[in-house]
Amino acid sequence: MILIKLGGSIITNKEKPLSPRKKTIENIVKYLKKIDEPLAIVHGGGSFGHYWSVKYDMHTKPMKYNTHGVSIVKNSMIELNKIILDIFLKNKLNPYCLPPTDFMSGDKPITNKIKEIEKIANAGLIPITFGDALWYGHKKTYILSGDKIMTHLSKILKPRLCIFALNEDGLYSDLKSKKLIHELKGENPIISKNNMDVTGGMTRKVEEATNISKMGMDVFFVNGNKPERIVKAIKNRKFEGTVFRGKRNG
Ligand code: IP8
Numbered sequence: 001m002i003l004i005k006l007g008g009s010i011i012t013n014k015e016k017p018l019s020p021r022k023k024t025i026e027n028i029v030k031y032l033k034k035i036d037e038p039l040a041i042v043h044g045g046g047s048f049g050h051y052w053s054v055k056y057d058m059h060t061k062p063m064k065y066n067t068h069g070v071s072i073v074k075n076s077m078i079e080l081n082k083i084i085l086d087i088f089l090k091n092k093l094n095p096y097c098l099p100p101t102d103f104m105s106g107d108k109p110i111t112n113k114i115k116e117i118e119k120i121a122n123a124g125l126i127p128i129t130f131g132d133a134l135w136y137g138h139k140k141t142y143i144l145s146g147d148k149i150m151t152h153l154s155k156i157l158k159p160r161l162c163i164f165a166l167n168e169d170g171l172y173s174d175l176k177s178k179k180l181i182h183e184l185k186g187e188n189p190i191i192s193k194n195n196m197d198v199t200g201g202m203t204r205k206v207e208e209a210t211n212i213s214k215m216g217m218d219v220f221f222v223n224g225n226k227p228e229r230i231v232k233a234i235k236n237r238k239f240e241g242t243v244f245r246g247k248r249n250g
Contacts, residue, residue, distance in 0.1 A: 014046055052073045053073055094126060162220070169241060171184075
């Protein structure tokens with residue numbers, strides 16, 4: 001099984017609130033059709049979930065956030081999710097909408113429900129989940145990042161590989177020259193903090209990718225604007241992007 005995260009910055013225009021990049025999503029979906037392995041998809045919040053999370057000052061830490069804010073964030077994620085589901089359907093793929101409340105209890109993943117995701121994918125459906133505002137307990141809620149979901153799912157499902165589709169070519173060693181890091185073998189790269197996202201942007205992605213690779217799986221950072229690179233990563237062809245090499249493949 002292959003696990004793919006569609007980053008919020010690739011599926012939406014982050015400069016403009018509530019603006020999906022439908023053409024880009026459609027282009028990615030057309031390339032996903034070429035993959036003949038079971039797939040599961042996670043998507044981010046971009047200018048939907050993050051726009052409202054910032055407005056209502058909601059973060060990943062469980063707290064008593066504004067209840068209207070919780071509803072609005074959730075609603076915006078459903079809206080973005082629906083746009084994605086529609087594009088999958090239009091392109092004759094079979095998405096299976098799976099909100100994270102389906103497999104999370106508080107901040108803990110429900111192992112049995114996550115194992116079901118593999119069965120759903122093996123049956124030819126494509127489970128699609130997303131970062132969201134979630135109930136924590138004791139009147140508290142929190143923002144669960146799609147990147148964190150990638151780690152939860154990887155731990156239990158052990159996908160053959162994980163792919164993060166980004167709005168960049170991969171991870172750069174130097175932001176100015178955009179010098180690409182081609183491969184990381186267990187080391188923790190130093191990332192300059194960016195405060196764009198309530199869930200931590202690139203810093204969070206690198207953290208989760210490093211966690212997943214330490215569990216033994218290869219993680220690829222790929223430019224989602226060039227979706228043929230996603231297919232190349234999966235089919236083991238000459239790959240452009242950054243690989244976090246899994247320990248077992250050391
Ligand atoms: O974009 C966060 O998911 P992410 C989703 O994967 C919300 O970090 C609701 C902000």
